[in-house]
Amino acid sequence: MDFSATLSLLLALCLMAWLLLAPWRKKTQGHLPPGPTPLPFLGNMLQVEVKELIKSLQKLSETYGPIYTFHLGSRPCVVLAGYQVLKEALIEKAEEFSGRGDFPAVQMWSNGNATRPGIVYGTGERWREALRLGTADSMSLLPGRPGKVRLKELPGCGRLSPPRRGVKSKPFDPTFFLSCAGSNIICTLVFGERFEYTDRKFLTLLNLINSNWKLMSSTWGQLLFVFPKIMRHVPGPHRQIYQNYLKLAAFVGEQLKTHQETLDPNNLRDFIDCFLLKIQQEKNNPATHFNEETMSKTTVNLFFAGTETVSSTLRYGLLILLRHPEIEEKLHEEIDRVIGPHRSPCMEDRSRMPYTDAVIHEIQRFADIVPMGVPHTVTRDIQFRGYTLPKGINIIPLLCTAQADPSQFKHPGRFDPTHFLDQDGRFRRNDAFMAFSAGSATGWGESLAIMELFIFLTSILQHFTLRALVAPAEIDISPESSGLGSIPRPYQLRLLAR
Numbered sequence: 001m002d003f004s005a006t007l008s009l010l011l012a013l014c015l016m017a018w019l020l021l022a023p024w025r026k027k028t029q030g031h032l033p034p035g036p037t038p039l040p041f042l043g044n045m046l047q048v049e050v051k052e053l054i055k056s057l058q059k060l061s062e063t064y065g066p067i068y069t070f071h072l073g074s075r076p077c078v079v080l081a082g083y084q085v086l087k088e089a090l091i092e093k094a095e096e097f098s099g100r101g102d103f104p105a106v107q108m109w110s111n112g113n114a115t116r117p118g119i120v121y122g123t124g125e126r127w128r129e130a131l132r133l134g135t136a137d138s139m140s141l142l143p144g145r146p147g148k149v150r151l152k153e154l155p156g157c158g159r160l161s162p163p164r165r166g167v168k169s170k171p172f173d174p175t176f177f178l179s180c181a182g183s184n185i186i187c188t189l190v191f192g193e194r195f196e197y198t199d200r201k202f203l204t205l206l207n208l209i210n211s212n213w214k215l216m217s218s219t220w221g222q223l224l225f226v227f228p229k230i231m232r233h234v235p236g237p238h239r240q241i242y243q244n245y246l247k248l249a250a251f252v253g254e255q256l257k258t259h260q261e262t263l264d265p266n267n268l269r270d271f272i273d274c275f276l277l278k279i280q281q282e283k284n285n286p287a288t289h290f291n292e293e294t295m296s297k298t299t300v301n302l303f304f305a306g307t308e309t310v311s312s313t314l315r316y317g318l319l320i321l322l323r324h325p326e327i328e329e330k331l332h333e334e335i336d337r338v339i340g341p342h343r344s345p346c347m348e349d350r351s352r353m354p355y356t357d358a359v360i361h362e363i364q365r366f367a368d369i370v371p372m373g374v375p376h377t378v379t380r381d382i383q384f385r386g387y388t389l390p391k392g393i394n395i396i397p398l399l400c401t402a403q404a405d406p407s408q409f410k411h412p413g414r415f416d417p418t419h420f421l422d423q424d425g426r427f428r429r430n431d432a433f434m435a436f437s438a439g440s441a442t443g444w445g446e447s448l449a450i451m452e453l454f455i456f457l458t459s460i461l462q463h464f465t466l467r468a469l470v471a472p473a474e475i476d477i478s479p480e481s482s483g484l485g486s487i488p489r490p491y492q493l494r495l496l497a498r
């Protein structure tokens with residue numbers, strides 16, 4: 001039999017199996033919202049561009065409305081698009097929608113051969129407890145206490161000490177420095193130490209995180225997301241994601257060993273110490289979530305969740321300011337008025353700096369670093385908008401659609417800080433701002449990210465003016481891809497000391 005005959009036979013068999021399984025599928029899938037008709041095994045993948053998955057999903061919502069079913073391969077997923085439906089799900093039914101959906105690249109690592117995921121990809125009460133440990137205990141270990149953190153007390157910030165007024169830096173791409181600074185914050189929190197930017201181990205750590213971020217946004221990464229069972233066995237660059245996780249785990253393992261040898265329960269230094277103590281306290285509890293394996297996975301996941309997100313946002317933010325010097329000018333004015341040139345910014349300044357707060361929110365809205373959020377699931381069978389969503393069904397919250405919802409933002413496609421300002425120039429919250437998702441999903445990471453964005457941005461602008469190498473009007477601020485992490489193209493700038 002020739003190849004095309006074999007293929008036709010296979011397709012015919014698939015179609016038959018699919019039709020035969022239809023009644024069973026109906027039973028297990030509840031009464032799902034309508035969506036494009038899926039093909040057996042391929043689902044709706046021929047109706048979208050894998051490379052532009054998010055844009056394609058957005059486009060489908062124009063035909064099928066704010067809630068529709070989309071088949072990622074053979075897995076049905078319910079897609080939520082637009083502020084209204086996201087609010088109803090993530091905020092008004094936060095508890096029901098708080099389950100973790102399939103995120104194959106992370107699960108491949110987090111679940112590994114064990115059943116205990118790290119906190120970035122866990123679910124249930126034990127996981128919440130680990131999250132609380134992460135936020136409460138180790139945040140309080142940050143030098144200067146939360147809310148009182150000053151830039152010079154944060155790792156990497158000594159590098160921002162101002163040179164003489166008028167001195168111009170050479171043109172440089174800020175990516176590397178921002179990644180180092182952001183990553184060093186997590187290092188302080190987790191390992192209790194910062195690294196020099198020339199430290200080989202630290203650079204390897206950064207490379208591994210960056211490489212995984214890129215791989216997950218690539219077409220290979222998207223294919224892994226859609227066809228996890230098949231792609232795990234298909235050779236290709238996506239398999240490097242798992243290898244990179246293993247190398248990161250080895251790095252964490254070394255730190256863990258040193259911490260175990262020097263642990264002093266009366267003097268906890270960092271996240272690892274907090275976790276180690278919890279392991280000791282719960283050693284007689286057979287159901288405990290706290291063990292070395294969870295700790296290693298959680299730590300690696302924290303690095304992954306907390307490094308590229310903040311540095312990409314900042315990198316995007318600086319590019320936007322190069323494009324809009326008039327906005328940078330207003331930021332300088334507010335910084336000079338509230339903080340002045342002689343002391344370092346601190347988080348208490350934020351409430352007195354509505355314009356800066358609005359610009360940072362708008363950078364996050366516009367940069368849209370996690371446009372698709374992470375997949376959720378419902379924790380029990382629920383009725384939602386007239387449909388029955390069965391426990392365990394994958395929910396894809398298209399956060400980008402809330403952040404660009406024309407009913408909530410007057411110029412969704414434009415960078416405009418007045419989206420977050422009222423008529424009197426006061427900061428105005430907008431519930432459609434979902435950079436960190438919404439409802440019970442936010443919290444961990446959010447407070448640290450906000451602190452970093454505020455302190456880094458105000459400190460840079462307190463001492464420097466940004467200078468583009470081309471005319472501002474020539475700067476393209478559109479994102480390079482619409483995948484995980486909408487990253488702007490590499491660019492260069494100069495810093496002019498103020």
Ligand code: HEM
Nearest residue numbers: 120305306309310313370373374435436437441445448449
């Ligand atoms: C600009 C920076 C950041 C953005 C835009 C961002 C965005 C997000 C989003 C959208 C989620 C998914 C929430 C959900 O739907 O469940 C998430 C989860 C998470 N982020 Fe961030 N994040 C940022 C920075 C950070 C930082 C600095 C950390 C800390 C190390 C962090 C740690 C986490 C963790 C642990 C989760 C999983 C939480 C959970 O499972 O509930 N993030 N982040």
